[in-house]
Amino acid sequence: MDETSLNKSEIIKVTFPDGSVREYPKGVTIFDVAKSIGPRLAKATVAGRISDHLVDLDYPIDGDVSLILVTEDSEDGFEIYRHTAAHIMAQAVKRLKPDVKLAIGPAIEDGFYYDFDIEEGLSSSDLTDIEAEMANIINEDLPIERVEMTKDDAIKFFEDMGEDYKVELINGFLDKNVSFYRQGEFIDLCRGPHLQSTKRLKAFKLLNVAGAYWRGDSKRPMLQRIYGTAFPKKAELDAYLNMLEEAAKRDHRVIGRSLDLFSIQEEGPGFPFFHPRGMVIRNELEAFWRAEHIKEGYQEIKTPIILNRGLWENSGHWEKYRENMYFTVIDEEDYAIKPMNCPGAILLYKRKLHSYRELPIRIGELGLVHRHELSGTLHGLMRVRCFTQDDAHIFMTPSQIKSEIQKVIDLVDRFYNIFGFEYHVELSTRPENAIGSYEVWEQATTALKEAVEEKGMDYIINEGDGAFYGPKLDFHLKDCIGRTWQCGTIQLDFIMPERFDLSYIGDDGEKHRPVMIHRVIFGSIERFVAILTEHFAGAFPLWLAPVQARIIPVSAVNADYAKDVERRLANAGIRVESDLRNEKLGYKVREAQLEKVPYMLVVGDKEAESDEVSIRGRAKGDLGRVTVEQFIENALEEIQQKAVITC
Ligand SMILES: [Zn+2]
Ligand SMILES: [Zn+2]
Secondary structure, eight states: OOHHHHHHHTEEEEEOTTSOEEEEETTEEHHHHHHHHOHHHHHHEEEEEETTEEEOTTOEEOSOEEEEEEETTSHHHHHHHHHHHHHHHHHHHHHHOTTOEEOOOOEETTEEEEEEEOTTOOOHHHHHHHHHHHHHHHHTTOBEEEEEEEHHHHHHHHHHHTOHHHHHHHHTOOSSEEEEEEETTEEEEOOOOOOSBGGGOOEEEEEEEEEEEGGGOTTSOEEEEEEEEEESSHHHHHHHHHHHHHHHHHOHHHHHHHTTOEEEOTTSTTOEEEOHHHHHHHHHHHHHHHHHHHHTTOEEOOOOSEEEHHHHHHHTHHHHTGGGOEEEEETTEEEEEOSOSHHHHHHHHTTSOOBGGGOSEEEEEEEEEEOOOOGGGOBTTTBOSEEEEEEEEEEEOGGGHHHHHHHHHHHHHHHHHHHTOEEEEEEEOOOTTOOSOHHHHHHHHHHHHHHHHHTTOOEEEETTOSBTTBOEEEEEEEOTTSOEEEEEEEEEESHHHHHTTOOEEOTTSSEEOOEEEEEEEEEEHHHHHHHHHHHTTTOOOTTTOSSOEEEEESSGGGHHHHHHHHHHHHHTTOOEEEOOSSSOHHHHHHHHHHTTOSEEEEEOHHHHHHTEEEEEETTTEEEEEEEHHHHHHHHHHHHHTTOOOOO
């Protein structure tokens, strides 16, 4: 072989996400590729993604590939960064407590954890020592290297170290070889990739310790889980820690208790009780929902909670969703408690023949659904086992798809603006367990894309995250401390109409198949109440406030006047209470303030003489004196506008 032909065979092509192609010698590393593009990119790159695999920076590329350079501020990059932090934490714990056995330590959203089996247990007071040791490991600038072993060698290796959990994990692997990552004296079973050296971890913080069963199984040992977080920049870590502090203050479970909005009783884990005050918020949200939907041409229905198994087999839920469903038996037949409202709405559509002239048919339902969630994942009203979806199903002709989707988008926009939420849109495509052909999915996905693009909205694509029956647009709203919550969804569905043999008579007199939209705006009313509670920190806008005004007489002699004002406000439709207890004025004001009552109306002799009230706002304090009539007028105006005055 002469030199030129050798060179030729040693050249590989690397294709980048923008479609550009560059040539490199065979065996070029990810890092070298990044460096060839620019030194800043090289500095920020932590790994590469080749097809579906993440690889280390020193991975040699030995053929033509499509490559994504993973930078530390990308989703993959964050995961690698935080996973490396988990290894460094495990190394620190091992140094401090050599008898500890290691379980697993993945990166999670916003951070990482590692599970340890340790006889004497761990407490949050240990975290400071562990953090200090982590800082040492970072300073030692230990290179992090990948090592491979055969499965048998790996089992022997960990058996010798007494790492029983690792042995159990490796026994479950199918591959012949097992990879490890080594940094200094520490070595851990790991797929990788990792940062190149411990020194690349810049800002981290350990957050708390909690018990966790090995493999989530309550029959297996209870381990100690340390949670932490890490960011490429100190400022980002500080901002995140501030946000956590803010979030703890706004925790809807705490506010829900102090404002007496809702509770979860021992007798019903995941099944919330709404108290009278929480019910006011809920009813206001539902009333608003109804009014807006009537304007948009929706009809409202209510379908049963329990329906026959056959229906769920037909809808695909039996096959795809059974693990999350509850069941019951009636007259020796199987029934399911609905996890979704769609099949009920479909039965209603099918009760009669429809003409194309009736379409689109928009059917709304505030439907109570039950879904089984693992007890460890339940969280106040955020994650429950029964909730009310503000659901609607739209049946339409294919030519109506785009305009209907756009109408729903407009409605979602109007809803979120009312609460002062900013939001972004994500498009989720075909998941692995999808039903229906690729063509149908393609068609549905394109329709959603075109609808958003024509609205001039930006969106993010989530590959493989759609529902099993169709692609979807998700709306993620941002609360006032910067957290995002997925609430609204619009799902396009060509498959249910097929499965249920839905039809309409077209202008040609023939039967045609309608297309369906499934959509929610609040998502779950329960969860939306939780989000609003945290967003407003319990200081709900006037239209939602359980008590809108509290009348506080200066002394007992003003009680009659207080009752008179109360009656007039109540007659005007304002939710009002009088505090006639024999307590000091200041005490009563402070209490109303803590309960986040928007307006406190203080009434004494002066006010009684002039038919006035002295207003104190919960946020702004003294708002001066106005006549009772004037207060009523202003309050009604604020309620009617659904004004959001403070965040
Ligand atoms: Zn690892
Ligand atoms: Zn549905």
